[in-house]
Amino acid sequence: IMKVLASEDSNTLVSEVMTKNPQVVTPDVPLCKVTRLMVTHGFRRLPVVKDGFLLGIITATDIMKYLGGGRVFADMEQGKADEILMIPVREIMTAADIKTVTSSTSVADAAKLMLEYGVGVFPVLDGDELSGIVTEFDLVKALAE
Structure with missing residues:
Protein backbone atom coordinates (compact mmCIF):
# COMPACT_ATOMS: atom_id res chain seq x y z
CA ILE A 1 0.00 0.00 0.00
CA MET A 2 2.83 2.41 0.85
CA LYS A 3 4.45 1.71 -2.54
CA VAL A 4 1.17 2.58 -4.25
CA LEU A 5 0.94 5.77 -2.21
CA ALA A 6 4.54 6.67 -3.02
CA SER A 7 3.81 6.36 -6.73
CA GLU A 8 0.64 8.47 -6.58
CA ASP A 9 0.61 11.90 -8.18
CA SER A 10 -1.31 13.52 -5.36
CA ASN A 11 -1.74 17.13 -4.37
CA THR A 12 -2.73 16.10 -0.85
CA LEU A 13 -0.41 17.59 1.73
CA VAL A 14 0.72 16.18 5.05
CA ASP A 51 9.50 24.27 24.96
CA GLY A 52 7.86 23.31 21.65
CA PHE A 53 11.04 21.84 20.18
CA LEU A 54 11.34 18.19 19.21
CA LEU A 55 14.10 16.41 21.14
CA GLY A 56 13.28 12.85 20.15
CA ILE A 57 10.60 10.21 20.00
CA ILE A 58 9.81 7.40 22.41
CA MET A 76 14.16 -6.51 38.05
CA GLU A 77 15.21 -9.86 39.48
CA GLN A 78 16.66 -7.97 42.45
CA GLY A 79 13.35 -6.21 43.07
CA LYS A 80 14.30 -2.84 41.63
CA ALA A 81 11.25 -2.51 39.36
CA ASP A 82 10.29 0.88 40.82
CA GLU A 83 13.72 2.32 39.96
CA ILE A 84 13.55 0.89 36.46
CA LEU A 85 10.14 2.41 35.77
CA MET A 86 11.12 5.83 37.13
CA ILE A 87 13.87 6.38 34.56
CA PRO A 88 13.29 9.63 32.63
CA VAL A 89 12.20 9.06 29.05
CA ARG A 90 15.22 11.06 27.78
CA GLU A 91 17.41 8.12 28.84
CA ILE A 92 15.81 5.66 26.40
CA MET A 93 14.16 7.75 23.66
CA THR A 94 15.39 7.80 20.09
CA ALA A 95 17.09 11.16 19.73
CA ALA A 96 19.71 10.82 17.02
CA ASP A 97 18.84 11.45 13.41
CA ILE A 98 15.06 11.80 13.78
CA LYS A 99 13.52 11.95 10.31
CA THR A 100 10.90 14.69 9.91
CA VAL A 101 8.70 16.27 7.25
CA THR A 102 6.96 19.63 6.98
CA SER A 103 3.24 20.29 6.70
CA SER A 104 3.77 21.21 3.03
CA THR A 105 5.28 17.81 2.16
CA SER A 106 3.02 15.85 -0.18
CA VAL A 107 1.48 12.60 1.05
CA ALA A 108 3.23 10.79 -1.82
CA ASP A 109 6.62 12.19 -0.80
CA ALA A 110 5.98 11.30 2.85
CA ALA A 111 5.18 7.72 1.78
CA LYS A 112 8.39 7.56 -0.30
CA LEU A 113 10.42 8.80 2.66
CA MET A 114 8.79 6.30 5.03
CA LEU A 115 9.76 3.50 2.67
CA GLU A 116 13.27 4.89 2.19
CA TYR A 117 13.98 5.32 5.90
CA GLY A 118 12.00 2.31 7.13
CA VAL A 119 9.91 4.34 9.56
CA GLY A 120 6.19 4.44 10.28
CA VAL A 121 5.89 7.97 11.60
CA PHE A 122 7.23 11.43 10.93
CA PRO A 123 7.11 14.31 13.33
CA VAL A 124 5.89 17.31 11.33
CA LEU A 125 7.98 20.41 11.89
CA ASP A 126 7.22 23.93 10.80
CA GLY A 127 10.41 25.81 11.37
CA ASP A 128 11.88 24.24 14.47
CA GLU A 129 8.56 23.60 16.21
CA LEU A 130 6.47 20.45 16.25
CA SER A 131 3.11 21.03 14.58
CA GLY A 132 1.92 17.44 14.25
CA ILE A 133 2.73 13.83 13.46
CA VAL A 134 1.87 11.77 10.42
CA THR A 135 1.76 7.97 10.50
CA GLU A 136 1.50 5.22 7.91
CA PHE A 137 -2.12 4.84 8.97
CA ASP A 138 -2.79 8.53 8.23
CA LEU A 139 -1.36 8.10 4.74
CA VAL A 140 -3.28 4.90 4.02
CA LYS A 141 -6.47 6.55 5.26
CA ALA A 142 -5.84 9.46 2.87
CA LEU A 143 -5.50 7.00 -0.03
CA ALA A 144 -8.79 5.34 0.89
CA GLU A 145 -10.61 8.66 0.93
Missing part, protein backbone atom coordinates in the same frame (compact mmCIF):
# COMPACT_ATOMS: atom_id res chain seq x y z
CA SER A 15 -1.06 19.10 6.75
CA GLU A 16 -4.39 17.67 5.54
CA VAL A 17 -3.91 14.21 7.06
CA MET A 18 -1.59 14.68 10.05
CA THR A 19 -2.58 14.70 13.70
CA LYS A 20 -2.29 18.32 14.74
CA ASN A 21 -1.11 19.19 18.24
CA PRO A 22 -0.31 15.57 19.09
CA GLN A 23 0.07 14.23 22.59
CA VAL A 24 3.68 14.81 23.62
CA VAL A 25 5.84 14.14 26.64
CA THR A 26 8.73 16.08 28.12
CA PRO A 27 12.16 14.50 28.53
CA ASP A 28 11.90 14.25 32.32
CA VAL A 29 8.65 12.26 32.41
CA PRO A 30 9.24 8.85 34.01
CA LEU A 31 8.88 5.72 31.91
CA CYS A 32 5.94 4.47 34.01
CA LYS A 33 3.86 7.55 33.08
CA VAL A 34 4.80 7.33 29.40
CA THR A 35 3.92 3.65 29.31
CA ARG A 36 0.58 4.29 31.01
CA LEU A 37 -0.22 7.06 28.52
CA MET A 38 0.68 4.84 25.56
CA VAL A 39 -1.38 1.90 26.79
CA THR A 40 -4.39 4.02 27.80
CA HIS A 41 -4.60 5.83 24.47
CA GLY A 42 -3.26 3.15 22.14
CA PHE A 43 -0.16 5.13 21.12
CA ARG A 44 2.87 3.27 19.80
CA ARG A 45 5.06 6.34 19.83
CA LEU A 46 5.14 9.80 21.36
CA PRO A 47 7.19 12.87 20.46
CA VAL A 48 9.48 14.10 23.23
CA VAL A 49 9.34 17.89 23.30
CA LYS A 50 10.73 20.69 25.43
CA THR A 59 8.45 4.24 20.84
CA ALA A 60 7.08 0.95 22.11
CA THR A 61 10.20 -0.62 20.59
CA ASP A 62 12.47 1.69 22.62
CA ILE A 63 10.65 0.62 25.78
CA MET A 64 10.83 -3.09 24.95
CA LYS A 65 14.56 -2.86 24.16
CA TYR A 66 15.17 -1.10 27.46
CA LEU A 67 13.12 -3.54 29.53
CA GLY A 68 14.62 -6.54 27.76
CA GLY A 69 18.20 -5.38 28.30
CA GLY A 70 20.41 -7.59 30.45
CA ARG A 71 21.18 -5.00 33.14
CA VAL A 72 17.54 -3.97 33.50
CA PHE A 73 16.41 -7.58 33.63
CA ALA A 74 18.96 -8.30 36.37
CA ASP A 75 17.75 -5.25 38.32
Whole structure:
Protein backbone atom coordinates (compact mmCIF):
# COMPACT_ATOMS: atom_id res chain seq x y z
CA ILE A 1 0.00 0.00 0.00
CA MET A 2 2.83 2.41 0.85
CA LYS A 3 4.45 1.71 -2.54
CA VAL A 4 1.17 2.58 -4.25
CA LEU A 5 0.94 5.77 -2.21
CA ALA A 6 4.54 6.67 -3.02
CA SER A 7 3.81 6.36 -6.73
CA GLU A 8 0.64 8.47 -6.58
CA ASP A 9 0.61 11.90 -8.18
CA SER A 10 -1.31 13.52 -5.36
CA ASN A 11 -1.74 17.13 -4.37
CA THR A 12 -2.73 16.10 -0.85
CA LEU A 13 -0.41 17.59 1.73
CA VAL A 14 0.72 16.18 5.05
CA SER A 15 -1.06 19.10 6.75
CA GLU A 16 -4.39 17.67 5.54
CA VAL A 17 -3.91 14.21 7.06
CA MET A 18 -1.59 14.68 10.05
CA THR A 19 -2.58 14.70 13.70
CA LYS A 20 -2.29 18.32 14.74
CA ASN A 21 -1.11 19.19 18.24
CA PRO A 22 -0.31 15.57 19.09
CA GLN A 23 0.07 14.23 22.59
CA VAL A 24 3.68 14.81 23.62
CA VAL A 25 5.84 14.14 26.64
CA THR A 26 8.73 16.08 28.12
CA PRO A 27 12.16 14.50 28.53
CA ASP A 28 11.90 14.25 32.32
CA VAL A 29 8.65 12.26 32.41
CA PRO A 30 9.24 8.85 34.01
CA LEU A 31 8.88 5.72 31.91
CA CYS A 32 5.94 4.47 34.01
CA LYS A 33 3.86 7.55 33.08
CA VAL A 34 4.80 7.33 29.40
CA THR A 35 3.92 3.65 29.31
CA ARG A 36 0.58 4.29 31.01
CA LEU A 37 -0.22 7.06 28.52
CA MET A 38 0.68 4.84 25.56
CA VAL A 39 -1.38 1.90 26.79
CA THR A 40 -4.39 4.02 27.80
CA HIS A 41 -4.60 5.83 24.47
CA GLY A 42 -3.26 3.15 22.14
CA PHE A 43 -0.16 5.13 21.12
CA ARG A 44 2.87 3.27 19.80
CA ARG A 45 5.06 6.34 19.83
CA LEU A 46 5.14 9.80 21.36
CA PRO A 47 7.19 12.87 20.46
CA VAL A 48 9.48 14.10 23.23
CA VAL A 49 9.34 17.89 23.30
CA LYS A 50 10.73 20.69 25.43
CA ASP A 51 9.50 24.27 24.96
CA GLY A 52 7.86 23.31 21.65
CA PHE A 53 11.04 21.84 20.18
CA LEU A 54 11.34 18.19 19.21
CA LEU A 55 14.10 16.41 21.14
CA GLY A 56 13.28 12.85 20.15
CA ILE A 57 10.60 10.21 20.00
CA ILE A 58 9.81 7.40 22.41
CA THR A 59 8.45 4.24 20.84
CA ALA A 60 7.08 0.95 22.11
CA THR A 61 10.20 -0.62 20.59
CA ASP A 62 12.47 1.69 22.62
CA ILE A 63 10.65 0.62 25.78
CA MET A 64 10.83 -3.09 24.95
CA LYS A 65 14.56 -2.86 24.16
CA TYR A 66 15.17 -1.10 27.46
CA LEU A 67 13.12 -3.54 29.53
CA GLY A 68 14.62 -6.54 27.76
CA GLY A 69 18.20 -5.38 28.30
CA GLY A 70 20.41 -7.59 30.45
CA ARG A 71 21.18 -5.00 33.14
CA VAL A 72 17.54 -3.97 33.50
CA PHE A 73 16.41 -7.58 33.63
CA ALA A 74 18.96 -8.30 36.37
CA ASP A 75 17.75 -5.25 38.32
CA MET A 76 14.16 -6.51 38.05
CA GLU A 77 15.21 -9.86 39.48
CA GLN A 78 16.66 -7.97 42.45
CA GLY A 79 13.35 -6.21 43.07
CA LYS A 80 14.30 -2.84 41.63
CA ALA A 81 11.25 -2.51 39.36
CA ASP A 82 10.29 0.88 40.82
CA GLU A 83 13.72 2.32 39.96
CA ILE A 84 13.55 0.89 36.46
CA LEU A 85 10.14 2.41 35.77
CA MET A 86 11.12 5.83 37.13
CA ILE A 87 13.87 6.38 34.56
CA PRO A 88 13.29 9.63 32.63
CA VAL A 89 12.20 9.06 29.05
CA ARG A 90 15.22 11.06 27.78
CA GLU A 91 17.41 8.12 28.84
CA ILE A 92 15.81 5.66 26.40
CA MET A 93 14.16 7.75 23.66
CA THR A 94 15.39 7.80 20.09
CA ALA A 95 17.09 11.16 19.73
CA ALA A 96 19.71 10.82 17.02
CA ASP A 97 18.84 11.45 13.41
CA ILE A 98 15.06 11.80 13.78
CA LYS A 99 13.52 11.95 10.31
CA THR A 100 10.90 14.69 9.91
CA VAL A 101 8.70 16.27 7.25
CA THR A 102 6.96 19.63 6.98
CA SER A 103 3.24 20.29 6.70
CA SER A 104 3.77 21.21 3.03
CA THR A 105 5.28 17.81 2.16
CA SER A 106 3.02 15.85 -0.18
CA VAL A 107 1.48 12.60 1.05
CA ALA A 108 3.23 10.79 -1.82
CA ASP A 109 6.62 12.19 -0.80
CA ALA A 110 5.98 11.30 2.85
CA ALA A 111 5.18 7.72 1.78
CA LYS A 112 8.39 7.56 -0.30
CA LEU A 113 10.42 8.80 2.66
CA MET A 114 8.79 6.30 5.03
CA LEU A 115 9.76 3.50 2.67
CA GLU A 116 13.27 4.89 2.19
CA TYR A 117 13.98 5.32 5.90
CA GLY A 118 12.00 2.31 7.13
CA VAL A 119 9.91 4.34 9.56
CA GLY A 120 6.19 4.44 10.28
CA VAL A 121 5.89 7.97 11.60
CA PHE A 122 7.23 11.43 10.93
CA PRO A 123 7.11 14.31 13.33
CA VAL A 124 5.89 17.31 11.33
CA LEU A 125 7.98 20.41 11.89
CA ASP A 126 7.22 23.93 10.80
CA GLY A 127 10.41 25.81 11.37
CA ASP A 128 11.88 24.24 14.47
CA GLU A 129 8.56 23.60 16.21
CA LEU A 130 6.47 20.45 16.25
CA SER A 131 3.11 21.03 14.58
CA GLY A 132 1.92 17.44 14.25
CA ILE A 133 2.73 13.83 13.46
CA VAL A 134 1.87 11.77 10.42
CA THR A 135 1.76 7.97 10.50
CA GLU A 136 1.50 5.22 7.91
CA PHE A 137 -2.12 4.84 8.97
CA ASP A 138 -2.79 8.53 8.23
CA LEU A 139 -1.36 8.10 4.74
CA VAL A 140 -3.28 4.90 4.02
CA LYS A 141 -6.47 6.55 5.26
CA ALA A 142 -5.84 9.46 2.87
CA LEU A 143 -5.50 7.00 -0.03
CA ALA A 144 -8.79 5.34 0.89
CA GLU A 145 -10.61 8.66 0.93
